[in-house]
Amino acid sequence: METERIAVAVRPRGSLEAADLGFRLARANFARLYGANALVVVSLALALALSLPNRLVLVGALVWWLKPLYDRVCLYVLSIALLGKPPAIIDTIAALPRIVFGTGLGGSLTWMRLTPTRGFTTPVLQLEGLRGRERVKRIRVLSGRESTTSLGVMAVCSGLELALVVAGLQILASFQPDGAVLEFWTETLLNPSQWLLGVELGLYVLAICAIEPLYVAAGFTLYINRRVWLEGWDVELAFRRLERRVRAAVALAALCLGFALALASPPPARADSPPPRCAVDSAEDARPCIDSVLAEPEFAKSVTVEIWRPRSFTGKLDFFGPLWRWIGSLLSNVVRVGAWLAVPAILGLLAVAIARGVRARRPRDSRETEGGIEIRRGFDLRPESLPDDVLAAARARFAAGDASAALSLLYRASLVELARRFGLRLPASATEGECERIARTAPDGALVQDFSLLASAWLHCAYAHRPPAPDEFDALCARWVTGFGARA
8 A cells, every 4th residue: 555645644543533534535536436336336227127127126136236346446436536636437437347357356246245344345355456365364454443333334324225215215105195105105015016116226226326435435444544553554654754864875875885895795706517418419419318318217207197088978868958948048138138238338438438539639738828838736837927037036036045946946947948849748647757757758868967957956855855055056057047048
């Protein structure tokens, strides 16, 4: 787990506070989380209902049984949202093959389907990728008060799903004429008609779309909180911040020590290669050499291999007639369900392909202008946002004690000049490292080297709080004038 990228405060929490954090995480990513979940749930429910129109009870049971699939879709969105920006709905649909075939879904739909702590243990399968005994050992380690709380979350969420279905039926019952409400509920509970079964199925699908993301979010944050308690992520982050302060000195010391050891160690002695077992000068001499090798004990063993082969069957298969008919009926139903399931899958693939094609054909970002780009990760990169004399303004800010603002001004001006000169395109989410990699594609090598030094100074000042010395800043300004200033 990349703890440094977690978007929430990393600290040990109580179980109920951790579950509430999951609800807040689901609320913060409402559109993408609920959109992806509803798209999967509704598509599967419609496909099953259209393929089995006379067996809606079986359809409802299948929709309930497929909950581990919905959980994995929600967990995919939440796990990425916890480390930064959540994925778009189209990206989640594109990741469905990996979610279905690479997260242990088969076990969750069979012998692990009735696990009461499914929301708490699913991250072990999907995020850690553990199977078999490793998964069992990991769950034993993680089990604690959070796993107990997950049972309560499951009970509450199941009650809310039932309440939503009953509330929807009660709204429908309120439209019945006087004296027919009792008959309506009797028919609904004991002998529902086909249209009532359809209404109940629709209400249950809506209840899953509304409650299941909350259940998954609470289980996911309970899992994260348990790992924080066991693995001390807060302490780890504190040590990583301390590590960044001494990393340069440790690297220099290790380099010097390695250089000293390399000078002090004697050169390795050359070992003479063993003589060949026999000399072969021509093809006629090869046969005695081969015979001598085959005469060794390693080649004197013989192994007997037994192979099982099926016998030919001459009996009659008439008694399998009913079985063949049942298997044929089952296969026909499976093919019919698969055909209906293929419809949303094909539509999803088409939507992904269209979205990627539109994104590839779009010549510029919506926030780009003719002279460059406007906003990238908090930087205003419009040419009109820069002062007339960039160097004088940067020197004035550095003299005032604001080294970060001075370097930021030179850094922004360099990006604007690179975009103007060479037409470089920077994505909206480009980091400093990505900007530096894109800048290396410019044909001017000296200009690229100047930008690399400036970016390194900016990173050390902005994130390590290590501003350059006055003479170092003067050297950067001199390089900037000969490079970017001369071309401005």
